[in-house]
Amino acid sequence: MNKKISKLLTVMLAIVLALGLTACSKKEEAKNSPTGENSDIEALLSAEPENSREAAELYQKLMKKEEDVLTGNMELWEKVFLLVDKDNITVGDDNNYGSFLLKIIEDGKDKFSEAELKLLKAGAEQIKGLEEKLMALEEKYPDCTGAKGEGSSIDADSAGMSGNGSEMQGFPEFQGKDLDGNDVNSSELFSGNTVTVVNFWFTTCKPCVGELGDLDALNNDLAQKGGAVVGINAFTLDGDQDAIRAAKEILSKKGASYKNIWFASDSDAGKFTSGLYAFPTTYVVDKNGAIIGQPIVGAITAAEQAEKLNALIDQALESSK
Amino acid sequence: MDKRKNRISLLLSRFRGCIQAGAALLTNIHLPNFLKGGIYQGKGKYVCVPGLNCYSCPAASGACPIGAFQAVAGTSKFRFSYYITGFLILLGVLLGRFICGFLCPFGWLQDLLHKIPGPKLSTKKLKPLTYLKYVILLLTVVILPAAVVNEVGMGDPFFCKYICPQGVLEGAIPLSLVNTGIRSALGVLFTRKLLILMAVAVSAILFYRPFCKWICPLGAFYALMNKVSLLEIKVDEHKCVSCGKCARICKMDVDITKFPDHTECIRCGECISACPTDAVRFHYGFGTMEHKKQRKDKQNE
Numbered sequence: 001m002n003k004k005i006s007k008l009l010t011v012m013l014a015i016v017l018a019l020g021l022t023a024c025s026k027k028e029e030a031k032n033s034p035t036g037e038n039s040d041i042e043a044l045l046s047a048e049p050e051n052s053r054e055a056a057e058l059y060q061k062l063m064k065k066e067e068d069v070l071t072g073n074m075e076l077w078e079k080v081f082l083l084v085d086k087d088n089i090t091v092g093d094d095n096n097y098g099s100f101l102l103k104i105i106e107d108g109k110d111k112f113s114e115a116e117l118k119l120l121k122a123g124a125e126q127i128k129g130l131e132e133k134l135m136a137l138e139e140k141y142p143d144c145t146g147a148k149g150e151g152s153s154i155d156a157d158s159a160g161m162s163g164n165g166s167e168m169q170g171f172p173e174f175q176g177k178d179l180d181g182n183d184v185n186s187s188e189l190f191s192g193n194t195v196t197v198v199n200f201w202f203t204t205c206k207p208c209v210g211e212l213g214d215l216d217a218l219n220n221d222l223a224q225k226g227g228a229v230v231g232i233n234a235f236t237l238d239g240d241q242d243a244i245r246a247a248k249e250i251l252s253k254k255g256a257s258y259k260n261i262w263f264a265s266d267s268d269a270g271k272f273t274s275g276l277y278a279f280p281t282t283y284v285v286d287k288n289g290a291i292i293g294q295p296i297v298g299a300i301t302a303a304e305q306a307e308k309l310n311a312l313i314d315q316a317l318e319s320s321k
Numbered sequence: 322m323d324k325r326k327n328r329i330s331l332l333l334s335r336f337r338g339c340i341q342a343g344a345a346l347l348t349n350i351h352l353p354n355f356l357k358g359g360i361y362q363g364k365g366k367y368v369c370v371p372g373l374n375c376y377s378c379p380a381a382s383g384a385c386p387i388g389a390f391q392a393v394a395g396t397s398k399f400r401f402s403y404y405i406t407g408f409l410i411l412l413g414v415l416l417g418r419f420i421c422g423f424l425c426p427f428g429w430l431q432d433l434l435h436k437i438p439g440p441k442l443s444t445k446k447l448k449p450l451t452y453l454k455y456v457i458l459l460l461t462v463v464i465l466p467a468a469v470v471n472e473v474g475m476g477d478p479f480f481c482k483y484i485c486p487q488g489v490l491e492g493a494i495p496l497s498l499v500n501t502g503i504r505s506a507l508g509v510l511f512t513r514k515l516l517i518l519m520a521v522a523v524s525a526i527l528f529y530r531p532f533c534k535w536i537c538p539l540g541a542f543y544a545l546m547n548k549v550s551l552l553e554i555k556v557d558e559h560k561c562v563s564c565g566k567c568a569r570i571c572k573m574d575v576d577i578t579k580f581p582d583h584t585e586c587i588r589c590g591e592c593i594s595a596c597p598t599d600a601v602r603f604h605y606g607f608g609t610m611e612h613k614k615q616r617k618d619k620q621n622e
Contacts, residue, residue: 005329012343019347204396206475253473277360277377278496278503298506308505 041065041126045133051170055141059134066130069123076116077123083108096135098128171198171285172272176263179236179244179251184261186269190289195227195316197309198283200276202234203246208280211299212254218300218309219258225317231260234273238265284312287320327593330602334590337422341429347382348372348426349491354379358499369405371412372425373539375485377492387462387539388481388488395466397474409539413546417553421533421540422587427487428533434525442527445574450535451585457484458538480538482510486518529572533587544584553604554581554588560600567592567601577601 044062049055070077083104101124109117137144173186190196199215201208212231219229231251235243239262251260263269282296293312300309333340348370351361360379370383386405393402412420421428435441444450461479470476481488493511497504524531533540556567556578568576570591575583577592593601 005332008329016343016347019350204392204475206395206471206477209473209475210471250473274362275359277362278506281502294505295502296506297500297502298508302508305506 041130045129049137049141049144052141052144053170055137055144059137059141059144062130062134062137066127066134069126069130073119073123076112076120079111080104080108080120083111096128096131098124098126098131101127169291170289171283171291172268173289174261174263174267174269176261176269177239179248179260179262184259187289189230190285191287193228194225194287194320195222195313196285197222197227197229197313198285199229199231200234200273200279200281200283201231202279203243203250204235205279207299209250209254211280211301212251212256214301214306216254216256216258222313227313227317229258231256231258232273233260233262234276234279236260236262237270237273238262282309284309284316286316290319292316292319327599327602330590330593333423333603334593337589338432340423341426341432344372344424345426345429348374348424349378349380350382351380355495356499358496360496369408371416371420373427373485373487373537374425375488375491377488377496379495381491385487387485388478391462391466391478391481394463395470395476395478397470400467401463409542410546413543414550415552416543417547417550417588418540418543418584418586419550419552419588420543421537422589425533425539427490427537428530428587430490431521431525431530431532434522435529437526439526441529443574444528444531444534447535448574453535454537454541454544457536458541462538484514484517484536486514486521486532489514489518530587534573534585540587547584547586548582550582551606552588554586554590554592555602555604556581557600557602560598562598562600564597566595566597570595 044058044065047058049058080101102121105112105117105120105124112120171186171190175186176184178184197215197218199211201212203209215229215231222228233243233247236247244262247260251257265271265274278297280299282300284292286292292315296305296309296312298305300306354361358379360377361381365382366376366384368383369386369389370381371386373387374381374383374385376384376388386409390402390405393399393405416424457480461484465479466476468476469479489511493503493507493514497507497511521532521536528534554577561578563578565576567578571577571586572591573585573587573589575586577583577586580586588603590603593603
């Protein structure tokens with residue numbers, strides 16, 4: 001019986017430990033892998049930001065990569081830094097930190113072993129590439145260097161719910177279809193309206209379904225001002241035919257005739273949608289595709305919520321002018 | 322043989338606090354979400370955890386069985402969830418209200434609250450209230466979500482919406498702390514349930530596990546399963562000296578010598594630790610020869 005107890009305890013302990021590991025595994029990976037990953041450096045190098053916000057993000061990522069290359073073999077690099085002649089620092093003609101490092105390594109190559117040299121040179125080459133990209137970015141988007149402080153998390157932004165910052169956030173772009181199969185693309189959609197009220201809902205969510213009638217009335221109101229309501233049913237992403245049928249049935253039962261759309265779940269807008277965890281959530285978007293203010297969480301049927309929504313709509317109409 | 326079996330029982334009841342802490346942690350493994358303000362929405366949410374633990378807790382690893390049942394019953398397509406019911410019957414047969422005593426995070430919270438010094442009141446006279454939880458199970462979990470529907474056939478999760486204090490504690494409070502959108506959406510329902518939570522918390526200091534005894538629909542389900550559960554508490558009649566100590570220390574007001582499969586017994590094992598003659602122990606599996614013999618003896622008497 002004693003054996004049984006220890007067996008039981010061992011099994012339980014093993015389970016606890018195993019689950020404990022799964023909880024931390026992602027972070028560990030992130031810590032260990034990035035140093036020499038050529039592939040994701042290449043991905044970063046080939047990335048082309050479309051606006052200054054993305055540029056700033058990319059800038060931070062590139063800086064992080066550069067840091068990772070150095071911290072990956074810290075001891076070795078420190079040896080290199082010791083070789084630098086402090087009184088006579090010349091960064092080089094092209095002003096690139098990577099080529100500067102390459103030169104130092106070349107000058108002191110007799111102090112390193114063959115393998116060490118190879119590692120250092122590869123690292124310096126990576127840094128050179130990263131520096132080139134950084135410089136190109138700075139040239140194109142002069143304000144991308146300091147737009148985001150360290151420690152600001154990208155996840156929180158892409159989740160869409162946590163936008164506490166006052167900076168303007170664009171609604172994620174998408175190429176989708178409406179429930180009748182007509183193509184809808186985000187830039188045309190937003191630029192064609194003075195204001196677009198985007199309502200996220202799903203078919204089995206009672207408060208979501210409860211406000212469909214009000215949203216339809218709002219759509220009719222907005223039509224006179226050149227605006228529109230657009231619904232996004234989370235179940236219909238990727239064009240799931242059954243879900244679309246069910247959504248259409250509910251929409252027609254509730255007499256809602258405004259446009260409902262879907263897009264791929266792995267698109268930016270799709271990820272934005274799966275980052276939402278409170279339904280219904282309603283965003284107000286202006287002509288330029290920028291999200292106005294904070295989203296309205298919960299049904300807009302309550303007087304207080306409707307008031308907030310109207311204030312956002314007025315704001316959007318103003319900024320669309 | 323008996324003596325050694327009793328040792329497992331003693332160990333279990335002695336380390337109950339640790340097991341409860343471990344279970345609460347495993348049920349809520351995604352701790353970083355408390356800071357990030359999101360909830361985990363992965364595949365783990367396709368299954369239920371054994372205890373009462375809100376789906377909307379940022380850290381929750383699975384779904385709440387009571388919440389999930391209402392969610393299914395409240396849709397326009399389904400009126401009853403066979404999946405959740407089967408799952409609960411399975412857990413009930415395997416463990417019964419042992420889940421309340423050892424695995425439920427909200428039960429653990431009440432245990433901890435009860436450790437706060439203060440007047441400790443007996444709940445023996447409030448026994449009729451224990452039937453309230455069956456009414457809550459039937460009405461707010463099974464019947465109302467399926468019966469009270471809007472024009473497209475959808476119902477509300479009545480228990481979650483109007484009663485559950487665990488939802489406020491684990492879902493509403495942490496989410497609204499980090500998310501302005503959710504904070505601004507808090508309304509009268511939140512205030513009402515916050516009051517329920519505070520009432521439960523205060524009475525948990527005065528009484529032992531008031532929520533489990535009187536309100537919990539999940540506890541009610543497992544209470545019925547206690548009757549058929551493989552995990553039982555057995556009293557060895559040959560060793561028992563009828564001192565009545567087990568009945569006196571039982572915080573769930575059960576006399577284990579008379580009703581070993583009582584609906585209110587949460588299998589906490591305090592009677593096992595208290596028994597001076599080691600006559601009480603956990604027993605797992607179908608009845609053994611020895612017990613059959615005991616039963617036969619009883620019949621002969």
